[in-house]
Amino acid sequence: MPVNLTAPAPGSLLPIEGIQLGVAEAGVRKANRKDLLVMTLPEGARVAGVFTQNRFCAAPVTLCREFLAAGVPIRALVVNTGNANAGTGADGMARARHVCEALAGQLGCQPEQVLPFSTGVIMEPLPFERIEAGLPTCIANLSESHWEVAAEAIMTTDIVAKGLSRQLEIDGRTVTVTGIAKGSGMIHPNMATMLGYVATDAAVSQPLLERMLKAIANVSFNRVTVDGDTSTNDSFVLIAAGTSGVSIDSESSAGYEALHAAVREVALFLAQALARDGEGATKFVTIEVSGGRNGEECLKVGKAIAHSPLIKTALFASDPNLGRLLAAIGYAGIADLDVNTVRLWLGPVLVAENGGRHPAYVEAEAAAVMKGSEITIHVDLGRGAAAETVWTCDFSYDYVRINAEYRS
Amino acid sequence: MPVNLTAPAPGSLLPIEGIQLGVAEAGVRKANRKDLLVMTLPEGARVAGVFTQNRFCAAPVTLCREFLAAGVPIRALVVNTGNANAGTGADGMARARHVCEALAGQLGCQPEQVLPFSTGVIMEPLPFERIEAGLPTCIANLSESHWEVAAEAIMTTDIVAKGLSRQLEIDGRTVTVTGIAKGSGMIHPNMATMLGYVATDAAVSQPLLERMLKAIANVSFNRVTVDGDTSTNDSFVLIAAGTSGVSIDSESSAGYEALHAAVREVALFLAQALARDGEGATKFVTIEVSGGRNGEECLKVGKAIAHSPLIKTALFASDPNLGRLLAAIGYAGIADLDVNTVRLWLGPVLVAENGGRHPAYVEAEAAAVMKGSEITIHVDLGRGAAAETVWTCDFSYDYVRINAEYRS
Numbered sequence: 155m156p157v158n159l160t161a162p163a164p165g166s167l168l169p170i171e172g173i174q175l176g177v178a179e180a181g182v183r184k185a186n187r188k189d190l191l192v193m194t195l196p197e198g199a200r201v202a203g204v205f206t207q208n209r210f211c212a213a214p215v216t217l218c219r220e221f222l223a224a225g226v227p228i229r230a231l232v233v234n235t236g237n238a239n240a241g242t243g244a245d246g247m248a249r250a251r252h253v254c255e256a257l258a259g260q261l262g263c264q265p266e267q268v269l270p271f272s273t274g275v276i277m278e279p280l281p282f283e284r285i286e287a288g289l290p291t292c293i294a295n296l297s298e299s300h301w302e303v304a305a306e307a308i309m310t311t312d313i314v315a316k317g318l319s320r321q322l323e324i325d326g327r328t329v330t331v332t333g334i335a336k337g338s339g340m341i342h343p344n345m346a347t348m349l350g351y352v353a354t355d356a357a358v359s360q361p362l363l364e365r366m367l368k369a370i371a372n373v374s375f376n377r378v379t380v381d382g383d384t385s386t387n388d389s390f391v392l393i394a395a396g397t398s399g400v401s402i403d404s405e406s407s408a409g410y411e412a413l414h415a416a417v418r419e420v421a422l423f424l425a426q427a428l429a430r431d432g433e434g435a436t437k438f439v440t441i442e443v444s445g446g447r448n449g450e451e452c453l454k455v456g457k458a459i460a461h462s463p464l465i466k467t468a469l470f471a472s473d474p475n476l477g478r479l480l481a482a483i484g485y486a487g488i489a490d491l492d493v494n495t496v497r498l499w500l501g502p503v504l505v506a507e508n509g510g511r512h513p514a515y516v517e518a519e520a521a522a523v524m525k526g527s528e529i530t531i532h533v534d535l536g537r538g539a540a541a542e543t544v545w546t547c548d549f550s551y552d553y554v555r556i557n558a559e560y561r562s
Numbered sequence: 563m564p565v566n567l568t569a570p571a572p573g574s575l576l577p578i579e580g581i582q583l584g585v586a587e588a589g590v591r592k593a594n595r596k597d598l599l600v601m602t603l604p605e606g607a608r609v610a611g612v613f614t615q616n617r618f619c620a621a622p623v624t625l626c627r628e629f630l631a632a633g634v635p636i637r638a639l640v641v642n643t644g645n646a647n648a649g650t651g652a653d654g655m656a657r658a659r660h661v662c663e664a665l666a667g668q669l670g671c672q673p674e675q676v677l678p679f680s681t682g683v684i685m686e687p688l689p690f691e692r693i694e695a696g697l698p699t700c701i702a703n704l705s706e707s708h709w710e711v712a713a714e715a716i717m718t719t720d721i722v723a724k725g726l727s728r729q730l731e732i733d734g735r736t737v738t739v740t741g742i743a744k745g746s747g748m749i750h751p752n753m754a755t756m757l758g759y760v761a762t763d764a765a766v767s768q769p770l771l772e773r774m775l776k777a778i779a780n781v782s783f784n785r786v787t788v789d790g791d792t793s794t795n796d797s798f799v800l801i802a803a804g805t806s807g808v809s810i811d812s813e814s815s816a817g818y819e820a821l822h823a824a825v826r827e828v829a830l831f832l833a834q835a836l837a838r839d840g841e842g843a844t845k846f847v848t849i850e851v852s853g854g855r856n857g858e859e860c861l862k863v864g865k866a867i868a869h870s871p872l873i874k875t876a877l878f879a880s881d882p883n884l885g886r887l888l889a890a891i892g893y894a895g896i897a898d899l900d901v902n903t904v905r906l907w908l909g910p911v912l913v914a915e916n917g918g919r920h921p922a923y924v925e926a927e928a929a930a931v932m933k934g935s936e937i938t939i940h941v942d943l944g945r946g947a948a949a950e951t952v953w954t955c956d957f958s959y960d961y962v963r964i965n966a967e968y969r970s
Binding site for chain 1: 648649651652684685686871886891893914916917918958963
């Protein structure tokens with residue numbers, strides 16, 4: 155079950171004026187589940203996106219990059235689950251284009267004004283006929299108040315829908331930020347099998363929107379990992395609808411800091427929600443690495459810990475087999491690491507220093523920390539001032555079951 | 563259960579004249595199991611070793627490096643299981659030295675002529691009193707014919723003992739090569755939670771012995787992975803006893819090629835045995851990557867596949883969810899990879915080319931391959947002439963169980 159995470163309560167995801175959402179059960183892979191989402195944007199909305207680094211990126215990712223680079227105003231997004239349309243070659247590109255054309259035809263815009271997203275099984279042909287057949291249902295139920303149902307429609311192996319809203323005041327006007335995301339396996343920094351959509355009704359200039367997106371992705375979705383696999387389809391999109399009457403053009407604009415903080419809070423909540431709902435997760439783990447010479451080496455250590463199956467299975471068992479943490483720090487790739495300067499804490503318990511176990515370490519104290527559902531591991535490398543944080547979950551029988559049975 | 567691997571039959575591990583082995587139940591961690599091995603070497607024996615790259619390397623690894631670098635003739639090896647003596651700081655170094663001193667005292671040699679090895683739980687103090695108390699039993703049962711029992715004494719979570727002998731003729735004389743190894747978790751290239759000892763009765767010059775060791779380690783133990791964790795204690799030692807009357811000084815000596823091939827065969831068998839007996843393994847997987855510009859990028863792809871929990875759980879389920887293979891190839895880190903030149907086979911079945919599934923691919927054929935216990939994945943990158951092979955196993959419920967319960 156997800157670790158201290160519940161689906162957004164009805165009405166808790168606040169509308170973004172001008173953005174409408176509609177869903178359908180298109181039967182992309184399975185019957186009787188919502189698997190298709192259309193999101194329409196108001197005229198003047200600005201959109202920025204970051205995407206997977208995987209060379210086998212999905213056809214819709216390639217199209218998103220192409221359409222965003224062209225600079226044509228985006229009018230709609232279309233998201234299907236059940237099929238990733240990745241590893242599908244030229245035929246996959248044609249099928250993704252066909253989906254954009256079909257929706258554009260029904261909305262009265264150009265195909266390159268429609269961003270497509272897919273998530274699901276890799277290397278199988280996208281059943282675009284079923285998607286096309288589902289679009290009228292999506293359009294018929296378009297509504298500004300459908301964020302919760304949209305969060306459900308983009309789920310794959312997720313157990314709960316993920317979404318959050320925040321409101322702030324800028325120049326006496328209310329600005330809203332609402333975001334939804336999906337993903338619980340193949341979750342890895344840069345990035346995950348994840349789709350994330352965060353929208354605000356503020357107007358934000360295109361260059362600023364893109365800078366905000368990259369900065370916020372880097373401290374949220376790019377810091378969470380479930381299993382170390384980088385998906386073919388990861389996408390994180392930031393939308394500025396511009397319908398609130400508040401306009402932010404640069405970092406010096408009034409309200410910029412507050413808006414950035416609100417978007418960051420929503421993105422960080424969604425990113426952590428991916429690990430909380432990680433496949434088979436029973437614990438949510440925060441890995442703080444400080445005292446590095448630079449952020450890169452802190453991230454190396456954080457990811458080595460976050461990716462270690464040995465550590466993740468020990469976390470699942472609530473077994474303070476903490477030598478495995480030292481081993482991961484040691485193989486993280488810092489060639490000149492002096493192990494005598496490294497200190498390791500589990501929660502508040504100082505576990506190791508001077509190359510070995512702390513003399514006052516008592517296993518019962520560490521065992522008590524391990525029993526919790528929220529665990530913080532802190533490594534101080536003792537060689538600099540840089541720090542980074544990575545989030546992950548444990549590794550349980552259910553991870554194996556879910557992934558062994560994924561397609562059945 | 564181990565995949566197509568059985569313990570060496572009684573008498574199948576051939577003696578190496580002058581090398582004697584004795585074991586004891588020292589109760590290092592658990593009672594009633596062989597957990598201590600002493601191996602004595604004849605005068606004139608030469609020894610070379612390669613060790614873990616982990617910065618938190620174990621105290622015995624540090625001592626082995628120190629003693630081998632000093633160039634003093636090695637007269638004995640001592641191996642304990644149950645405790646890794648890693649992450650133990652200065653105290654761990656003192657305890658490892660104490661073990662060497664104790665054995666040296668009983669054998670009548672210097673402490674630096676004794677190489678110590680430990681494997682087991684990390685970050686707990688080595689109970690050297692128990693080890694010291696067990697040494698007389700080891701010495702009392704020293705015998706040239708104890709290789710099988712030695713292979714058992716070094717096991718930790720291994721299910722079966724691992725060993726192989728080969729004989730060859732050089733200049734009309736019989737030369738024997740015998741090796742044993744342990745390891746089944748925390749197995750990773752460069753290297754594994756593994757200990758490997760291969761001995762021959764040929765005499766080999768020290769520089770040649772070291773070159774042979776490194777070259778052979780690189781194509782055997784450094785090409786096998788179970789879980790991607792690099793242990794603190796990995797050690798692979800090659801011993802030339804020099805008792806057969808055959809002497810090999812350089813690569814141009816008569817018999818060098820044959821001896822190299824025999825040592826390599828033994829080392830490769832042992833390395834593959836680690837994956838066959840990988841924790842929870844139900845399948846043995848060979849990953850061949852060809853068509854790379856250099857070996858390094860072939861290894862990147864091979865290791866990305868071998869380390870992917872998503873692929874390993876699909877292998878466990880015999881589910882040809884082969885898109886996960888494309889995803890791993892795509893994120894392996896070849897920045898300029900053109901996915902259209904990549905071809906992927908599962909056994910004899912051509913799965914993907916031109917960036918997507920092969921038109922003639924039939925899932926039933928791949929499913930039949932996946933049902934086997936020996937699976938070969940072949941990736942042709944289509945951009946050069948380099949090739950590499952990596953071996954691994956699948957990822958089952960039992961991996962989680964074994965590692966969750968490891969210390970209980």
